[in-house]
Structure formats: structure tokens, C-alpha cells
Amino acid sequence: MDPTLQRRLIEEVANVVVNHADELTMLDQAIGDGDHGLNMRRGAMAILERLDDLAAKPLPDALKAAGQTLVMKVGGASGPLYGTLLIALGKELPVAPIHGDVVRAVGTAVEAVKKIGRSDLGQKTMLDVLGPVHEELALRGPELLDRVRKRGAQAADATVPMKAIKGRASFLGERSIGHMDPGARSASLMIAAICGVMEE
Numbered sequence: 587m588d589p590t591l592q593r594r595l596i597e598e599v600a601n602v603v604v605n606h607a608d609e610l611t612m613l614d615q616a617i618g619d620g621d622h623g624l625n626m627r628r629g630a631m632a633i634l635e636r637l638d639d640l641a642a643k644p645l646p647d648a649l650k651a652a653g654q655t656l657v658m659k660v661g662g663a664s665g666p667l668y669g670t671l672l673i674a675l676g677k678e679l680p681v682a683p684i685h686g687d688v689v690r691a692v693g694t695a696v697e698a699v700k701k702i703g704r705s706d707l708g709q710k711t712m713l714d715v716l717g718p719v720h721e722e723l724a725l726r727g728p729e730l731l732d733r734v735r736k737r738g739a740q741a742a743d744a745t746v747p748m749k750a751i752k753g754r755a756s757f758l759g760e761r762s763i764g765h766m767d768p769g770a771r772s773a774s775l776m777i778a779a780i781c782g783v784m785e786e
Contacts, residue, residue, distance in 0.1 A: 587682065592648060593641035595783050596633060602779040603630035603772065613768040617755040621662055622768040629660035629668070645683070649676030663753060664769065667703055667712065674698040685726065692720045709751040710762065712769035715741040719777055735781040742766060742774035 603610075603626045611623030632655050633640065640648045653672030656665050678691035696716045700706055707717045715738050722737040723730070743766065750762035753769075 587645040598779045599776045600630040600633045602775045610768050616765045617762045625660045625662050625664045629656045632659040644681045646676045670702045671695045689724045705752040710748040710767045712773040715770045715773040731781040731785050735778045738774040738777040742770040745770045
């Protein structure tokens with residue numbers, strides 16, 4: 587991983603969270619406790635404060651350090667879940683990953699998020715984006731990054747008609763139907779940012 591590219595990836599992912607924090611908060615106000623955007627922005631700002639340090643580290647170490655930062659700085663469920671995702675990726679990815687390494691690492695990271703969140707696909711969470719994106723990654727083929735970005739966006743949209751089974755939104759029961767899951771939205775935004783940088 588080129589340090590310049592790594593810096594750009596970290597910066598773009600953090601910035602997309604900061605720039606969409608109000609939207610994420612609004613989504614969470616509808617079905618959660620209203621702090622997803624605020625918490626995610628706090629974590630993204632903490633990552634940006636460490637940008638030079640994270641960009642200089644080998645990719646696995648950078649991912650683990652970013653994940654630990656999120657666990658320490660982000661409140662609610664978001665910090666542990668996204669922190670676990672990044673830490674698991676850091677543990678699984680080699681310094682110079684090829685496509686197969688990425689597919690395997692993402693699969694392991696998704697399972698780690700399932701375990702810590704005691705949740706699964708179909709329960710109106712970030713997993714409903716991470717799972718389909720992992721499937722798309724594994725397919726290879728032409729226009730992979732564009733397909734992954736679109737699959738992530740479609741998967742977030744697909745949480746709108748779902749009834750929440752996990753998290754604060756589950757307390758609403760049927761009233762959670764008709765709202766996009768904020769964690770699914772933040773996951774799709776970050777995936778789109780990664781795809782955009784890698785396409786360039």
C-alpha cells in the first residue's frame with residue numbers, strides 16, 4: 587500500500603462521515619437515540635487528528651490503530667462495532683493485500699461484527715450493507731468497484747422496509763419500518779468513499 591494512497595483513503599473515509607454527520611443524526615433520531623452522526627463525527631475527527639501517524643504505518647497496523655481509536659472515542663454501539671471491523675481487518679490483511687486477501691479479511695471482519703453485536707443479516711443493522719458488499723467483492727469481474735459501491739447503496743436502501751430486530755430501533759417494533767438504518771447508511775457512505783479513491 588502506497589503511503590500517499592493510504593493517507594487519501596483514510597482522509598476520504600473520515601471526511602465523508604464528517605460531511606454526512608447531520609444526515610446520520612437525522613436518520614438515528616427517527617429510530618434510535620439520535621447520536622449516530624455525532625458519535626461517528628467524533629470518531630472521524632479523532633482519526634483525522636492521527637492522519638500523519640496512520641498514513642505512515644503499514645496497512646495492518648494502521649487499520650488496528652484506527653479501530654482502537656474508534657473504540658476509545660466513539661460512544662454508543664458504533665465505536666465497538668466499527669472498531670471491531672477495522673481491528674479484524676488489520677489482523678487479517680497482509681501489508682500488500684491482493685484481491686483474495688481482501689475478500690477473506692472482509693469476511694472475517696463481518697463475522698467479528700456479528701459476534702460482538704450478537705446480530706446477523708436481515709435485522710436492520712450495518713451488517714445488511716457489509717454482508718452484500720462482501721458477496722459482491724467475492725464475485726470479481728469487470729467494474730468491480732462500481733458494482734461494490736452500488737451494492738452498498740442498494741443494501742442501505744433495502745433496510746428501509748425492514749423491521750428492526752437489534753439495537754435501539756428494535757424497541758419501536760413495526761414503527762421502525764419505513765426508515766433507513768443509520769449504521770447501514772454510514773457503512774454505505776464509507777464503502778463508496780473507498781471505491782471512489784481506488785477508482786482514481
